[in-house]
Every structure is written in structure tokens, then in C-alpha cells.
Amino acid sequence: MTVRFGGLELAHPIINASGTFDAIAAARAFGRAALYERFPFSAFVSKTVTLAHREGNSPPRLWELGEGMINSIGLPNRGLAGYLERDLPELSTLPVPLIVNVMGFAPDEFAALVEAFSARREVAAIELNVSCPNVESGLIVGADPRECSVLVGRLRTLTAKPLIVKLTPNAADVPAVAQAAEAAGADAVSLVNTLRGMALRPGCAEPWLGAKTGGVSGPAIHAIALAQVHEVAARVSIPIVGMGGVRSGRDAHRLLSAGATLVAVGTESFRDPQAGTRVRTELAALGA
Amino acid sequence: MTVRFGGLELAHPIINASGTFDAIAAARAFGRAALYERFPFSAFVSKTVTLAHREGNSPPRLWELGEGMINSIGLPNRGLAGYLERDLPELSTLPVPLIVNVMGFAPDEFAALVEAFSARREVAAIELNVSCPNVESGLIVGADPRECSVLVGRLRTLTAKPLIVKLTPNAADVPAVAQAAEAAGADAVSLVNTLRGMALRPGCAEPWLGAKTGGVSGPAIHAIALAQVHEVAARVSIPIVGMGGVRSGRDAHRLLSAGATLVAVGTESFRDPQAGTRVRTELAALGA
Amino acid sequence: MSAGDTRRTEAPFGRRLATVDAAREVGSYRVMRLSDRGGPIPRPGQFYMLSAHDGWAGGSDGRPFLPRALSYMRHRPETDELEFLLEVVGPGTARLAELRAGERVWLTGPLGVGFEAPADEITPVLVGGGIGIVPLVAWHQQLRLNDRDPALLLGFRDASHAAAARLLGEAEMTITTDDGSLGDQGIVTAALARALAQQGRAAVYACGPPAMLDAVRGICARQGLDAQLALEAPMACGFGACFGCVVSTVAGYRRVCLDGPVFDAAVIADGALA
Amino acid sequence: MSAGDTRRTEAPFGRRLATVDAAREVGSYRVMRLSDRGGPIPRPGQFYMLSAHDGWAGGSDGRPFLPRALSYMRHRPETDELEFLLEVVGPGTARLAELRAGERVWLTGPLGVGFEAPADEITPVLVGGGIGIVPLVAWHQQLRLNDRDPALLLGFRDASHAAAARLLGEAEMTITTDDGSLGDQGIVTAALARALAQQGRAAVYACGPPAMLDAVRGICARQGLDAQLALEAPMACGFGACFGCVVSTVAGYRRVCLDGPVFDAAVIADGALA
Numbered sequence A, B: 001m002t003v004r005f006g007g008l009e010l011a012h013p014i015i016n017a018s019g020t021f022d023a024i025a026a027a028r029a030f031g032r033a034a035l036y037e038r039f040p041f042s043a044f045v046s047k048t049v050t051l052a053h054r055e056g057n058s059p060p061r062l063w064e065l066g067e068g069m070i071n072s073i074g075l076p077n078r079g080l081a082g083y084l085e086r087d088l089p090e091l092s093t094l095p096v097p098l099i100v101n102v103m104g105f106a107p108d109e110f111a112a113l114v115e116a117f118s119a120r121r122e123v124a125a126i127e128l129n130v131s132c133p134n135v136e137s138g139l140i141v142g143a144d145p146r147e148c149s150v151l152v153g154r155l156r157t158l159t160a161k162p163l164i165v166k167l168t169p170n171a172a173d174v175p176a177v178a179q180a181a182e183a184a185g186a187d188a189v190s191l192v193n194t195l196r197g198m199a200l201r202p203g204c205a206e207p208w209l210g211a212k213t214g215g216v217s218g219p220a221i222h223a224i225a226l227a228q229v230h231e232v233a234a235r236v237s238i239p240i241v242g243m244g245g246v247r248s249g250r251d252a253h254r255l256l257s258a259g260a261t262l263v264a265v266g267t268e269s270f271r272d273p274q275a276g277t278r279v280r281t282e283l284a285a286l287g288a
Numbered sequence C, D: 001m002s003a004g005d006t007r008r009t010e011a012p013f014g015r016r017l018a019t020v021d022a023a024r025e026v027g028s029y030r031v032m033r034l035s036d037r038g039g040p041i042p043r044p045g046q047f048y049m050l051s052a053h054d055g056w057a058g059g060s061d062g063r064p065f066l067p068r069a070l071s072y073m074r075h076r077p078e079t080d081e082l083e084f085l086l087e088v089v090g091p092g093t094a095r096l097a098e099l100r101a102g103e104r105v106w107l108t109g110p111l112g113v114g115f116e117a118p119a120d121e122i123t124p125v126l127v128g129g130g131i132g133i134v135p136l137v138a139w140h141q142q143l144r145l146n147d148r149d150p151a152l153l154l155g156f157r158d159a160s161h162a163a164a165a166r167l168l169g170e171a172e173m174t175i176t177t178d179d180g181s182l183g184d185q186g187i188v189t190a191a192l193a194r195a196l197a198q199q200g201r202a203a204v205y206a207c208g209p210p211a212m213l214d215a216v217r218g219i220c221a222r223q224g225l226d227a228q229l230a231l232e233a234p235m236a237c238g239f240g241a242c243f244g245c246v247v248s249t250v251a252g253y254r255r256v257c258l259d260g261p262v263f264d265a266a267v268i269a270d271g272a273l274a
């Protein structure tokens, strides 16, 4: 099942979705030896790192759906400096390549993050989370082909490491953004991020989540993810990391059939900490 | 529970979503007397009417999800002339006001449809399905504030009847489109239409649906619909018809709480032909 | 394509709860008997939309979500009981086949247009393939009640499936199985061609897999015989609301749930039963 | 905030199937006993994530989807049995409470950080509110095994809920109920204030609704007593993966599932238990 992906050679096509598996926490909960021995993913994608430390959104941060959930976690992280000092040393001991997911609220922030990680041997690739507004233009970078093109073009000059652009599904024309990313030098795209969603306090008109709205993930979005992967695959030739509602090898197989090279497991890891391993085993049993 | 909506006075806030209830077919299946006596909706919204007759997409047209479905029906209808001759006389006997949903593949087609229905007393309001590309510009009208503004502005001059603009959720900034519609003279907006989705033939890489992709509806999209209704309500002052995955009075109550004036029941009618009545009853029991 | 009163019983508006009275295996299939108190008398060929009251979710891919179309097999007016025959092919039929006496289902129907009786001098020939036997059981019973003497030709995969033929009681019939484990080895349409050769004027009533129906259509067209085909199509609603269940006819797409499921073979477009 | 070995047993990596051995009502709650063959020995205050193997879907709004956090109440090392106590508040607890002997659940755990024992000269005072009794049953048992003599103060809504107090066996305890139908009428924190007044040096261990924990925190802060609070938060994963379960502490947000659920009362931010 070995897969070549943007210069990396991975043992199999199943990785984790950013922000849905914390290898450092999992080592505390399950023991490092057990975790490393049966690490579910062929590469590990970190939770989004921002330039400054972030506490994340105020709770509640979770809402459960019949086939998924809404989260408004709000990208808590130690910030670049804290990540380099505290997280990176530990994550560099992982048995698989490390992909660092980064987000900036302005192009300069993105640039600082990419430069810093570009200089670290422990980092195999960089994923750009562009589901956020560029505070300078007010536009969501991942929803606007031009914004995306300008950003990726600039970051491309800063690193030789594989750059993966993580697309947001909350866009009118996702393939156009993917094409812009490819033309600007991205080595791969990943999709989908969460769909904007909302929940209300039971029996009341107030938003439930601390951040009011949040992102929908899980099986509820799988058919939407499949359509977007399929549409993007028809328009770009760089590899695709497909994700969105994968709970079984069959779902992973669908995303691969639709044109993905790797598949990321997100929300399903919450239900089954070894979901990555199960998905890979089921996928193998399907002969894929 | 009487509700005023864009000049109409409706007995309660529950209507049907376009294309999910065929009153003429239901009269054949259930008997006209029984249907009219317990008509589930306070207004009836027709399936989209286009200028020319359409057969719709080739089958299969349906794919089931765990909490919803994908359809690629493809707007089959008799076309304007056929609708006026065959459907309208029968629909005008309904015990509730009739809202005609129309779609054009170019502004002139929209204009012809709006003018024709504007002249008919049987028609209480006109809903514009703008989830389609303008073949002249190539842009999806409902995903682009300018396109939407130009179209609605032109149609506004052609009719005094209430104009409802039905927004597509496959857009980066739905509230911006809603604002454009309001500024151009729309009396109301309705949302959400289906989300673009896809299914593959089991065990194979070919698309299942005859039209390859389709639209996701049902509970899977409810949280997404709720977010969009909430966001649009914050930005427009015209009334909103909320829809998307409503299966109970609680779901309807959520959409009303988020800012809708009316709630449309779509996919749930397939599971329960009297879903509209049940939703209304449950809503009343919630004291709303 | 409007249906006369003899072909459609209107359904009560809405869905209603019915209780499972009994369920049992018949060969590879499952018979489910429901008590549909106060329900109307359906016409052979009509169908119902069913879903389990509890646990209608959580199977493969989280399904089932929509109700499932099932032809009724027998109706007992004395007791308001309906019998269905189930072949388990996915999460919906699996859940229905799991139901035990006392459990409840949501029921909408009868829906669609049933079979139309042939003129007196014409012999009805009923041809069923596999689970397609279901509407023919109802139709056979009705024809016998009207003193008609239908011919019966039933094809199955194997003896275990052919066990369902006993649902037709003592009636005389020709059975074929793909593997020859019961009756004649071969396909039922071959048996139909043989039977029609020996028959006077006949009208054919068929239900089964698309390829079988297509063959029936071809045979009847060549011989100038009327044929009525009970079709299947994936359905979301069953009452004409979704336009999802269409079949291609000479007049364009038609909704199987509303204009069918029984269609004259002559109106079905070439290639529609592929 | 790192947890010593005595406060965290690492969970086997992944989820595993466990079988329901028995389930019974205790007053308004339900006790569920699972056989967790080969599972590790948990520490009082730790919890597990549970979901039913079958039918984990289809309740209100289609839920449950995610597993549910439950403190363990008792663990029997001889038989690898785990006991849980359930209060039905929604679709997840409803489904778990429905399970009968022989049915299976997915189990991940033990998770989180449990209670830390007080120094020898300090009396442990255990304060539980409602379902918050659960981790205290385990903790009480462990303290007694270690020859400590904890005080027990338990508050319930009414006598039917207070029936759960019998899960602590013959232990001496103070019971309060909101309606006075058993024990003293009033809230358990009032009883705590009275008890502490008569106590020498005490360390308080509390689990219950947020308002109760906040009151405990206030009382202990004023009296300069250590308190450990077992918190609840909505959880998606239970093993630190989602960052969904945070509580506000003096050092910022902390994950209840990873850094808790047991926290020193002193680190909890003002207003976090609102």
C-alpha cells in the first residue's frame, strides 16, 4: 500500500485530519509505546499552528449531530515559538513523517510560519489552512482564487518543502481555488475542511456554541466532500488529500476512487481512537 | 399561528420546499378530497418551472444517505406553456395560496417566466430558483451578489407580486447574495437549496447518479441551513423562508429562532406525506 | 395513462402505524404479516411504502433513511391483514426482515397502479422472476376469484428461492431454476416462449429483474401479445412527490410510483430495462 | 499539572468490546455491569468512553453519534468487571440504559486523571451531588481499603434519587434531599459547611452539578482547605484529541478529559463553574 505523495513515501494512504488527533495527548492517555507501535496514520498532521499563542474559543465548543458534530474549537495552540519549543521535539519522535498545518491571519504571518518550519528537518511537509479571512482584504483566502494564488505564490518562494493547500468547502467554486493553488506552486491540495454550521441552545434562540457558529464534520458531510474531491480531481493534476466523514474503508475507497491520493480520517477518531488503522485494514480488504 | 409574509396572510408558518411535494400527484395517490381537507402546508410552492419543457436527468436520480439523500432530478417540468395549460388550472383549486418557483438559464428566460406568472391571478407569489448558471456569464446567479442584483433588479420591474429569491448554499458568502437580492427589490429570500454532493456506484469509481453530481438534502444539512439562515437574518430585513433538513417541530422552531418567518418542509415529506402537518402540530406544542 | 378504478385504490392520506402480526421464513425469503386495521383493499400490483417505527437508521452507511417500496402479496379483508414477501438485499430490507410480532411499521399505501384484467377470451399468463413473484401472488388470487384460469411460470435462482412458489398453494405452475435444483433448469423466459407457442390468445403479466422483463417485452412484441410489466425503481416517496423513480417510456420519463409500477410493455422505451 | 502514576492508569490504545453482564435499577438511576476482560485497573475519578455496539443512532435528532463519558463506580479486579451508574438525560444515556445482559458496548479507558489521596493526618471529606456520587463510590472504597475513614456527604433531588446512597453500603453518611423526602432537607453544601466546622483538617473531594462544585470551591477557598473537583464537560473523544472539553483555569483552558476530570479547586478560574 506504499504511496508516493508530494515527494514523501508513505506506508499507506491513511493520515489524520488536522485537529482531530493529538499525538502528544494520545501518548499520555494510551502510553507512548502502545501508540507508537500501532500508530494509525502513515503521516501525522499537527493541529493548526498560528504565529501567536491562542487559547481558542470559549466553551461550549461541541454540538453533536445525528451523523457528525459541530465544533468551534477556535485553533487553540501554543503559537509558533511554543510549538517549536514544546511540541516539535516530542512530535519529531513519532514513527511517521510530520506534516505541520499552519494558519496566518495575514500573508506575513503565513510567511513567518512557513519560513520557520521550512528550516526544520523534523517537518516533512507544510499544510496551509486557508479557511480564514485575510484580515487585510477581508476575503476568505480559500474561497477566492486570486487571494489563494497570491498567498501560495509568495509562500512557494520561501520553502522547498511540499506545500499542501487545505481548501474550504464553503466556497462557490472550489475547483477554481484548487487550480489557482496548483498554478501558484502548491504540491497538493487537501479537502474538505468543515462546513459552516450552527446549533441553538435547546428550546431557545441563543447560539449554543461559544463562538456562535462552528464547523460541521463527520458522515453528514461525506457526500459533499466526495463531490468536491471529484470536481477538483478533474481540474488539477497535483495529488489530493481527501477527507470529510470517513468512517470506514469503504468511505476511504470512495474518496480514492474520486481522485484522492491520500485519505484523512477526522471525526471518526473521536469515536474510535484506532479508526485510522481500521479504515486502512478495511480498505486493504476491499483490494485497494 | 397566522403569519404575514410578503403581503400574504398564511394560516401557519409551514410550507413545502419546491420540488418535494407534487399536489397533483398527491391528489391521484391519496384522493383529492382527503388531500385538500388536510392540506399540510399554508401555501403551496410548485416544482421549478422553466421556459421550455424538460424531461429531467437520466436515472438513477436518487441516492440515500444515513440522514438524507442526494437527488439529480434535473427540474423535469412541462415548461411554461404546459404549466399554464395543464398544471395551473388544477393547482388553482388548492385550498392555499400558490407560489410558483421559476428558473431561467438566462435573464430573458427569467423575465418571460416572471411576466407570464405576474399576469395570473392564481399566482400569489413567485420564487426565483437562482441555483443555476447564467449561461451568458457562466456564473451561478445565486453565488454571486452582482449577478443576483442585476437579475432581481430587472425582474422587480416586471411584477408587483412578491418575489422570493431562493438562495443556494454552495456560495462563499450567502448573506452578501441575500443583501444584494434585498437591495434589488426582493420581498423575501428562501434558503437553503441543496448542497452539491455525489455518490459512486457501489464498489466502483463511476458516479451513481445519471447527472454525476446531485444535491444533498435532509437532516444532514440542517445545521448548515441553520447557520445560513442565522447569518442572513443578521444582514437583511426582508422575511426569510428557512428550510433544510426539517423533520420535526423542533427543527422548524430552530429555523424560526434563527430568524425565519416561514419554514419549508422538503425531504421529510418523502418519509411522511403528512410531515407538514406533523411539523406544524409539534411546533404548536412547543408554544411557538 | 390514467388508471381506471379497478387498477388503483387510493391510499389514506399520510402514513399510519401497522403492527407485525407474524413473520416467518419461506425458503430464502421472509413473509411479514401486518395488521392494517381499517386500511383499504389494495389492487394486485399496487405497493406500499414501509419503514420500521424503531431503529430505521444505523445500518450500512447509516441507512435506511427513506421508506422502502414493497408490493403486497396477499390481503385478507376479513382481518385487514397484509402480507409482504421480503428479499434482504440491503439495510432497509434487513431491518424489515428483523421485525418480530408486536413491533410496528409506518405504512403508506396502497400506491400506484395495479394490473388490468384481460378480456374474457384471453388467457392470463403470469411470469415471475425471483422476488418478482410477489404481485403475481395477489394477481393470481384475484384472477382465480374471478374464475379465470391463469397460467403460471416462475423462475428462481435455486430450490431455496423456489420454495416461495408454495405461496401460490396448489396451483399448477411451471418452475425453472438457474441451477436446475428444482423444476426445469433454465430461464423462465425460455419457458414463457414455449408456453406461448402452445397457448391460444394470451396476455402476459410479468414481474422480475429488468433483463427478464426486457425479454418478456421482446417475446410479446414479436408475437403481438399484450404484456403488463410490474417495474421496480429506487423510490424516495412512492406518491409522485420526488420524480426520482422514473422509467423511460415512449412518451418520455414516467414516475414508476404514480403511473406504474404496472406499465404496458409497449410504452416502455427501448433500452429502459437494461 | 502532570499526573503521577497513582492518578492515571493508561488505557489500552483503541476501543474494545465489553459485554453487559447485568443491569438493574437503583432508585432513579441504572447500574450497568460490564465484563472488561483483561482491562486494566482504573483509578478512582477516571472515566471511560462508552457507546452501544448496536443501535448507536436514531434517537432524538438522530443522535447519539459520539461515545459518552462515564465515570466508573466500581471495579472488581477478580472478575475484570466494571460498574457504571447512569442517569438518563438524553439519547446516549437512554440507549446505554436500555442495554441488557449479553449486549455489547465499545469501551475506551480508563481515561483522565483521578483523585489524589490526602496526607495521613487529613480527613478526606467526600461530597456528592446526584449522579456525581459515581466517582466518589470508587474513591470511598479505595480510601477504606487504605484504612482511611472518609466523611460522606451526599445530596439528591429526592428519596428516589437518594436510593443510590445504598451503593456505598453501610458507610456512615449525611444525606440531604432538596425536597426533604430523605435525610435532611436542603443542599449538600450547607451540610458541608456544617461538617467542616466540626472537622479537624480536611481535604474535600467533590463531584456534582457545576453550581454545587462552585459552592464547594468557595467554602474550601475561604477555609484554606484543599479541594479536588471531578468536573464534567461535553466530550467528543475523551483522550485529548478534539480540544472540545475545556474548562477555564488560572493557566488558561485545560482539557477536562486529559488534565482532569479531577482538578484542584484552586486552579479553576472564577466563573468557570457557572
Ligand SMILES: Cc1cc2nc3c(=O)[nH]c(=O)nc-3n(C[C@H](O)[C@H](O)[C@H](O)COP(=O)(O)OP(=O)(O)OC[C@H]3O[C@@H](n4cnc5c(N)ncnc54)[C@H](O)[C@@H]3O)c2cc1C
Pocket: B062, B063, B064, B065, B202, C047, C061, C063, C064, C068, C069, C070, C071, C072, C084, C085, C086, C087, C088, C089, C090, C091, C092, C093, C094, C131, C134, C135, C231, C232, C233, C234, C235, C261
Ligand atoms: C414497486 C416496488 C415493489 C417492490 N416490491 C418488493 C417486494 O415485494 N419484496 C421485496 O423484497 N422487494 C421489493 N421491492 C424492492 C425493494 O424496495 C428494494 O429491494 C429495497 O428498497 C432495497 O432496500 P435495501 O435498503 O434493502 O437495499 P439498498 O442498499 O437500498 O440496495 C438496493 C439497491 O440499491 C442500490 N443502492 C445501494 N446503496 C444505495 C444508496 N445509498 N442509495 C440508493 N441506492 C443504493 C444498489 O443498486 C442496491 O443493489 C420493490 C420495489 C418497488 C419499487
Ligand SMILES: Cc1cc2nc3c(=O)[nH]c(=O)nc-3n(C[C@H](O)[C@H](O)[C@H](O)COP(=O)(O)OP(=O)(O)OC[C@H]3O[C@@H](n4cnc5c(N)ncnc54)[C@H](O)[C@@H]3O)c2cc1C
Pocket: A062, A063, A064, A065, A202, D047, D061, D063, D064, D068, D069, D070, D071, D072, D084, D085, D086, D087, D088, D089, D090, D091, D092, D093, D094, D131, D134, D135, D231, D232, D233, D234, D235, D261
Ligand atoms: C468525566 C465525565 C464523567 C461522567 N460520568 C457520568 C456517570 O458516571 N454517570 C452518568 O450518568 N453521567 C456521567 N457523565 C455525564 C454523561 O456523559 C452525560 O450525561 C451524557 O454524555 C449525556 O448524553 P445524552 O445523550 O444522554 O444527553 P444529551 O442529549 O447529550 O444531553 C446532555 C446535555 O448536553 C446538552 N445537549 C443537548 N443536545 C446536545 C447536542 N446535540 N450536542 C451537544 N450537547 C447537547 C444539553 O445541555 C443536555 O442537557 C459524565 C461526564 C463526564 C464528562
Ligand SMILES: Cc1cc2nc3c(=O)[nH]c(=O)nc-3n(C[C@H](O)[C@H](O)[C@H](O)COP(=O)(O)O)c2cc1C
Pocket: A017, A018, A019, A020, A047, A048, A071, A073, A075, A101, A129, A166, A192, A193, A194, A216, A217, A218, A219, A221, A243, A244, A245, A246, A264, A265, A266, A267, A268, D242, D243
Ligand atoms: C474538533 C475538530 C478540530 C479541527 N481542527 C482543525 C484544525 O486545527 N486545522 C484544520 O485545518 N482543520 C481542523 N479540523 C477540520 C478537519 O481537519 C477536517 O478537515 C474535517 O473535520 C473533515 O473531516 P472529518 O469529517 O473526517 O472530521 C478540525 C475538525 C474537528 C472536528
Ligand SMILES: Cc1cc2nc3c(=O)[nH]c(=O)nc-3n(C[C@H](O)[C@H](O)[C@H](O)COP(=O)(O)O)c2cc1C
Pocket: B017, B018, B019, B020, B047, B048, B071, B073, B075, B101, B129, B166, B192, B193, B194, B216, B217, B218, B219, B221, B243, B244, B245, B246, B264, B265, B266, B267, B268, C242, C243
Ligand atoms: C427531490 C428533490 C427535488 C427538488 N426540486 C427542487 C426544485 O425543483 N426547485 C427548487 O428550487 N428546489 C428543489 N429542491 C430543493 C428543496 O426545495 C429544498 O431546498 C432542499 O431539499 C432542502 O430542504 P430539505 O432538506 O427539507 O429537503 C428539491 C429537493 C429535492 C430533495
Ligand code: FES
Pocket: C234, C235, C236, C237, C238, C239, C240, C241, C242, C243, C244, C245, C246, C255, C256, C257, C258
Ligand atoms: S418515488 Fe418519488 S416520485 Fe416516485
Ligand code: FES
Pocket: D234, D235, D236, D237, D238, D239, D240, D241, D242, D243, D244, D245, D246, D255, D256, D257, D258
Ligand atoms: S473530549 Fe476531546 S479533548 Fe477532551
